[in-house]
Every structure is written in C-alpha cells, then in structure tokens.
Amino acid sequence: MKTGFVTIFGRPNAGKSTLMNALMGEKLAIVSPKVQTTRHRIRGILTTDDYQIILSDTPGIIDPKYKLQEKMMMAVKSAMEDSDVALLLFDVNEDLEEANTIFEALKLKVPAIVVINKLDKASKERKEEVYAYFGSKAYCKELVGISALKGMQLDDLLKGILKYLPEGAPFFDGEEMTDLPTRFFVAEMIREKIFYLYKEEIPYHTTVIITEFKEKSTLTKIVADIIVQRETQKVILLGEGGKMIKQLGTQSRVDIEAFIGRKVFLELFVKVRPKWRDNEFMLKEYGYY
Known part of the structure; x- marks a missing residue:
C-alpha cells in the first residue's frame, strides 16, 4: 500500500x-x-x-x-x-x-x-x-x-x-477524512461567507471563534464570535439594522447544516479586539499557533 x-x-x-x-x-x-x-x-x-x-x-x-x-x-x-x-x-x-x-x-x-x-x-x-x-x-x-x-x-x-509515494501502513483510519475538528470547519464556513459578503478590507481584519457547539436532540446550537480590529469594522459587519449580520448568519447556517447533516441554530456576535493580528497572545487564543 x-x-x-x-x-x-x-x-x-x-x-x-x-x-x-x-x-x-x-x-x-x-x-x-x-x-x-x-x-x-x-x-x-x-x-x-x-x-x-x-x-x-x-x-x-x-x-x-x-x-x-x-x-x-x-x-x-x-x-x-x-x-x-x-x-x-x-x-x-x-x-x-x-x-x-x-x-x-x-x-x-x-x-x-x-x-x-x-x-x-x-x-x-x-x-x-x-x-x-x-x-x-x-x-x-x-x-x-x-x-x-x-x-x-x-x-x-x-x-x-x-x-x-513510499509504501507503508496507513496513518489514519479509512473512515477519517480529516484530522481537524468539526468546530474548525464551522468557523471556516462563516469566514468564507465574510469574504463573499463584505468589501475588500473587512475579511482580512476578521477571524471567527466558535465559543459554543452543543448537540441537542433536534438540532446543534452553535455560537460564534467574529473578531474585528476597529469599531468601524463592527458597524460594517452588522449593517444597517443588523441586516448584514443576519444575511451572514443565514448563508453560513445553510452550509453548516449541509456539512454536519443536522439542523443548526446559529448565533453570531461581533467583538472588537484592537490589533489582534499583531498580538501574539490573541493569535494563540484564536488558534494561530
């Protein structure tokens, strides 16, 4: 093999x-x-x-x-x-x-x-x-x-x-498709929608953190924080009357449900963390090792 x-x-x-x-x-x-x-x-x-x-x-x-x-x-x-x-x-x-x-x-x-x-x-x-x-x-x-x-x-x-490729025994079970957790892919799906929905600057100043992932009897509850660097970016992400964040949530939920094969309740929060892209502690906290 x-x-x-x-x-x-x-x-x-x-x-x-x-x-x-x-x-x-x-x-x-x-x-x-x-x-x-x-x-x-x-x-x-x-x-x-x-x-x-x-x-x-x-x-x-x-x-x-x-x-x-x-x-x-x-x-x-x-x-x-x-x-x-x-x-x-x-x-x-x-x-x-x-x-x-x-x-x-x-x-x-x-x-x-x-x-x-x-x-x-x-x-x-x-x-x-x-x-x-x-x-x-x-x-x-x-x-x-x-x-x-x-x-x-x-x-x-x-x-x-x-x-x-060399010959050898497999490293992973044949059923496994990735070594990364579902939470990682859920955060990535939300981030992907940010790339599509927002103007040039916003996606590069944003990261997504899953703060809650709970499997319930009829659905999966997911809570995510969207991290930005400035208040003005938060305003853009939310949109007038929260219109843009609702659109982001709706489009993300469709992809997440298709990925995990279950109904999803998705809550999104936008948080400002100044200069997070240059902060070693925050980068580690957000999964950038």
Missing part, C-alpha cells in the same frame, strides 16, 4: 484550495476570489484499498507584513518538513519568474510535481511556453496540467503522486 503526505504549495489564488477539494471530492477548504483566503494548514485524508494520501492545503506564499501572516508562513514551513511529495501549483496565466523564485526558495528535499492549473484558460502557445519553462527546472520531477475547478486530468495527477 502506498501511504504518505502530499503538500500543495503556491502563490495566493493559484487554486490550492480548489485542488484540495477536487482531489478529496468534498469541500474541506474554503475558497473565494480574494487572495489569502486560507490561513491554516488543512489536511484531507484520501483513502482507498491501494493508497492513503494525506493532502495538505497551505496558505499562499507571501512576504509577511504582520504576525498573523507570519503564522501563516510558519504553517507553510511546517508542511514542508513532513512532506513526502510536493505539488507546486501554478496558475497558467501568472508570472513565470515570480512563481519560479518562490518554488526555488522552498529548497525542497522531496520529489516535486509542478501542477499547471487553469489549463482550460490558456492558449496553445502559452501552454507550450509554460511547459518548456518548468520542464527545464531542477526541482521539477514531473509536469501535470489540470483544471482544478473543472476536475480536468486529476487522474493523471494522482498517478504522478502515487509514483513518488
């Missing part, structure tokens, strides 16, 4: 979370059109009779500007340390040199597959240019072209991964 850890690396918005979800056949990582949606290392466990692949989605690689982003980059570094195979994900229409600089800086000690994403959105000439460019790089063991969003050529990618 082939068993091992496979990590997806890449720039923000390359499609890492979309690829993770496509390979898993389940939505584990939140996605949005905005960059830097993923803040944590998220593991998905893909098990068959022949293999167990422990997939890790990681935050987009950036030059950190504050402590929260430093924690995000630490999640990338920790993923590098226990990977058996690296997937270097590249958006086919992005800058080749910038991506190459990031990939070379990783200094990987494990086999790397360069995965060219969004292949359906590129001309034949562009595809040839990208393949020739990465095909000449020392870190590139193999090249695979896909469309994560459309599920194109994922079988080819899986075959490439299995080629480099």
Whole structure:
C-alpha cells in the first residue's frame, strides 16, 4: 500500500484550495476570489484499498507584513518538513519568474510535481511556453496540467503522486477524512461567507471563534464570535439594522447544516479586539499557533 503526505504549495489564488477539494471530492477548504483566503494548514485524508494520501492545503506564499501572516508562513514551513511529495501549483496565466523564485526558495528535499492549473484558460502557445519553462527546472520531477475547478486530468495527477509515494501502513483510519475538528470547519464556513459578503478590507481584519457547539436532540446550537480590529469594522459587519449580520448568519447556517447533516441554530456576535493580528497572545487564543 502506498501511504504518505502530499503538500500543495503556491502563490495566493493559484487554486490550492480548489485542488484540495477536487482531489478529496468534498469541500474541506474554503475558497473565494480574494487572495489569502486560507490561513491554516488543512489536511484531507484520501483513502482507498491501494493508497492513503494525506493532502495538505497551505496558505499562499507571501512576504509577511504582520504576525498573523507570519503564522501563516510558519504553517507553510511546517508542511514542508513532513512532506513526502510536493505539488507546486501554478496558475497558467501568472508570472513565470515570480512563481519560479518562490518554488526555488522552498529548497525542497522531496520529489516535486509542478501542477499547471487553469489549463482550460490558456492558449496553445502559452501552454507550450509554460511547459518548456518548468520542464527545464531542477526541482521539477514531473509536469501535470489540470483544471482544478473543472476536475480536468486529476487522474493523471494522482498517478504522478502515487509514483513518488513510499509504501507503508496507513496513518489514519479509512473512515477519517480529516484530522481537524468539526468546530474548525464551522468557523471556516462563516469566514468564507465574510469574504463573499463584505468589501475588500473587512475579511482580512476578521477571524471567527466558535465559543459554543452543543448537540441537542433536534438540532446543534452553535455560537460564534467574529473578531474585528476597529469599531468601524463592527458597524460594517452588522449593517444597517443588523441586516448584514443576519444575511451572514443565514448563508453560513445553510452550509453548516449541509456539512454536519443536522439542523443548526446559529448565533453570531461581533467583538472588537484592537490589533489582534499583531498580538501574539490573541493569535494563540484564536488558534494561530
């Protein structure tokens, strides 16, 4: 049996979370059109009779500007340390040199597959240019072209991964899909809706903490705090007459109910914690280790 850890690396918005979800056949990582949606290392466990692949989605690689982003980059570094195979994900229409600089800086000690994403959105000439460019790089063991969003050529990618995975006993029970608790995914679903519903600034100044998660006979009661940095951000999150927070709650509840398979009573509170993104104690409290 082939068993091992496979990590997806890449720039923000390359499609890492979309690829993770496509390979898993389940939505584990939140996605949005905005960059830097993923803040944590998220593991998905893909098990068959022949293999167990422990997939890790990681935050987009950036030059950190504050402590929260430093924690995000630490999640990338920790993923590098226990990977058996690296997937270097590249958006086919992005800058080749910038991506190459990031990939070379990783200094990987494990086999790397360069995965060219969004292949359906590129001309034949562009595809040839990208393949020739990465095909000449020392870190590139193999090249695979896909469309994560459309599920194109994922079988080819899986075959490439299995080629480099070691043989061994599985690390997790075959029924497990992730090693993260349900509360984590509930908080992420609320945060995903914030990315979609609010303007550019708000999602990056916000985090979500689940303060209560109680299974009752007919439903699950969930209480969440939405943390922001300033009073003005709280006003925007609430909206006039509480209109926006109600919309956020309604849309989040639909996704959470689908995820846990039960009726949900969801309560949201907005709390102001000045400069939480640069406060070591608060970051630990909010789960950014």
